[in-house]
Amino acid sequence: MFARMLSILSKGNCLSNLCHRNLTTSEAATALRPFYFAVHPDLFGQHPKERVINENSLKKLNEYVSSLHSVGYARPTEVIFYLKISDDNKGFPVFKRIEISLFSRDLRTTIKTILKACNLPVDYVNTIESSKLSRPRPAQGLVSWDHTFYKAVYSTGAMKVKPQITLQKWLEKNVAEAQRLSVMTRAIQDDIDRLSSALKNKLNLQELRWASVWGNTHYRGCLRSFDRLYAENKVKIEKILKGRTLVFASSTGVNLHGDIILSTEHVPTFWMNLLNSVCAYDPVLKRLPYMEDELSGLLNNIHIVRRKKRNLSLMAQQYEELLNKLINSLRRCQDEAKTCFFDEDLSNLQLVVECESGPLTVSQTGQFLIPASCPGSLVIEFIDQNKTMALQLLSEIPEFLEKERRLHAECLQEFHLSSLSKDDTVTSHQMTDFCSRLLNNQQQLQTAASLDDLHICVSHYFSVMQDGRMCIPWDWTEQQ
Incomplete structure (x- = not known):
């Protein structure tokens, strides 16, 4: 019966937008960022079996998500991932095998299923306002299905939202780990600073940026690969990149600002193919x-x-x-x-x-x-x-941006942070609210844990990154 109902639903054009327009590409990438960090094959270099399985499953997952975005439908499939959960008494890693069944035609539901299967937070997905969903308009001659059908199909006991953790408790549990990772990766960051500064000077770049979800280990690898590519093609690359902005991101091309974008997933040969064709974009x-x-x-x-x-x-x-x-x-x-x-x-x-x-x-x-x-x-x-x-909002922006700048500087000073940044998806209003509430709760937060020399990134979820950065949702919950 269920298969028959899905077959009927697939024929209704009025549902196509609901399937693939409920989240944008950037929102989906942001929501899945903690998951990618947990299962990325680079984390399993010494464990070829788990690495290959995660690599193949990521390809299947990307195809599934891309299909939902482009046509609103993807063939049901299963993916398997390995997560490292701890080390045993002898120091060997212990992996957890995660099997995920993908059958939903709704991207939001798919992403939440993936995150929950790995015990990762879904707070960011929940914060994306429901108004962004493209609701289908019933057309004449088509059946308008009742929402209780979807509730019956997709609502299970396993999908209940866990109680939100307070920022104080999360800091108590994670500050020590963030400090440990930050110390461990300090040499990597120093390498990044050295390589990026050298490349920027040698190529006379206007700017060199990293805009990928992967951590600083991946960034260093990209810089080293590009440095080797430059050594083999000095004259040509210098001529192409002089005065330009070079960005390592998730795609390859020349964007609307004229920035040269190189995908972190492509090999240097592919990068060179783009660089050779840059003049065609002028x-x-x-x-x-x-x-x-x-x-x-x-x-x-x-x-x-x-x-x-x-x-x-x-x-x-x-x-x-x-x-x-x-x-x-x-x-x-x-x-x-x-x-x-x-x-x-x-x-x-x-x-x-x-x-x-x-x-x-x-x-x-x-x-x-x-x-x-x-x-x-x-x-x-x-x-x-x-x-x-619109005019009213535009007139308020200069004053509001100045308020954000002031609160940002005050947070850096009062909490002795090494850095305080925000995701591109975090608005100035959200950043201002985050900083204001952080300062108002300064005493309680500093009692929970010292934030000295930490790198804080304001986002939509809790996570400790491989480089020690602590991602904190802008609407974090206060201690009751």
């Missing part, structure tokens, strides 16, 4: 400002913005296609634009185009986030209805 990068000007003109001189951190993996050619799609849609709606805006100057407003589809949104910083596939008439209507609110 005409695209030169066209982008003209296309942004045209889009701006169609919306009464609204300011088109490229968000630096959020758009790291959006490649130049993809951005050009998004702009072109939105421009063509708005060209057909100029009569509506004149009716709505008349001669009003919208240059004080900001608009961002960074995805194919999704909700029309005003960000917390007052920017209009517009999906390229949205009909032009809806874009015009949305901007007209929300321009007052």
